[in-house]
Amino acid sequence: MGDLLRLTQVAKRFSGLEVLKDISFEVAEGEVLGLIGPNGAGKTTLFNIISGILKPNSGRVVFASKDITGLPTHRVSRLGIARTFQIPQPFAEMTVLENVRATLLFSNPRPEGKLPRDAKEICEMVGLGGRLEQPAGSLSAPEKKRLEVARALASSPRLLLLDEFAAGLTLSESSWASEMIKSLSKDYGVTIVWTEHVMKILMRSVERVLVLQSGEVIASGTPAEVVKNELVLKAYFGGKPA
């Protein structure tokens, strides 16, 4: 299988502050890639660049052999990249079902996609079947996270970007999340890039991990390899453990 997403030497500065320096990596079709790094490593900025919310100062983002660098967000979405927000951003006055229906209405269905195209079915898939008529703004925090996934799925993604998805979830919620993510990749063929700075849950669910620190990729490999990497230990603990 070929690469679905390829970043080449992406750099981003916010008036002098270099948030991303020369980031290059590929994501294979069907892969579940973990992206970890301490606070401020540039994970969310990287997502904002892939999804078109920010333009990089230099470098290229190629998705499904198409250069999408600097393309507006709505077009990136229609090409098949969906994202969840670290802090859920639902349409608060719409019900759960309306949130998903509105997304279906504007999304670009892919004929080869296996994801359901029925709003109710999608809500049931993420465990919101009992909350269909509830205004999204009144959901609990974990339910809002589920709605983020439901909305992302309704836009028929080939690539799903999960931003700090397990942060703030209870143990049982986060094990639901990791099962959900595995199933999306295995049963529905969705490629996933998942950032997290709580590592435990992520390490159990992904095949490969990239470690980001101060805007650079400092390590890459299987979860088992990465946790032994000295640079990674230094980034997280500030030095070699005694």
Added chain:
Amino acid sequence: MSPLKLTGFTLTRRRSAEMAVILVLLALLLVAPTFFARISVLFFILNWIVLAESFNMFAGLTGYVNFGHVVFYGVGGYVSALLMVNAHASPYVAVIAGGLASSLLALGISLPTTRLRGAYFAIATLSINEAFFVTFDSWDAVGSAPGLSLPISYYQPVVEYYVMVVVAIACVLSMYAISKSKFGIALQAIRQQEVTANSIGINAAYYKSLALVFSGFFAGLAGALAIWQITFIDPPSAFNVTITVTSISMAMLGGLGTVIGPVIGGALLYELTDLLGLSYPFIHLIILGVIIVGVVLVIPDGILGASRRVLTKVRGRR
């Protein structure tokens, strides 16, 4: 896919009662000139309703407050006045040209301003208003400070009234059609969470521009019609920020984002201003200000929103 049902637009039995009231009101509007001597009062109520509803078309649906709304009204008025004074155009042509000119202007204004968020958008549109005032005030080709007067032959109060009725109905129906359509759902999504709207494939800049074009068109028609009735236009009356503020107050009083809210708010506030102005000529604006502050504090969702809330409560108790 099943049709999209959004809260507040569900069909109920209450709808048929509402329809009956609307039909009676429309019939009254059509026969009014036969028994009501001061149809200019009705004309201006309708004119204000169009101003409030066209403001609502953009601000109520997108959540962006356009403090330059009166620019569309003023430009619509000026374009139609110039056509009538200089080219002796038919008033119908002049009115339509006024609306079209304002919708073109709205498109132009939307290109840079729809990139701005919240207060920045409001400030930018307010400054556009000032720029138009200053330009028209010193531009001789459009009459500069003394303004323009229409030849008296254009004055036909009954005809003007009926054209106003048609425009008002078209404006309210357009708002209804927009809020029911995919376009309206996009605008609702933008109002509630613009970043998310973009990320689910909604081209927010495009939909906001389109909404402003519709808003500008109807405000332009209102301006052109007002000139036809008043037969005079000058910069302070055409680009008066008070007109924007009044439109905002009317839309808020009735219920921002609703179809009928600005109709109720427009009629009510116009009458109220009129009555208060007659009874308390010096302090009526203060009283009005207190009423508006009260609305914002007590019923921020307007008369329509508040009455819906009360109705749901009453039904729930049964």
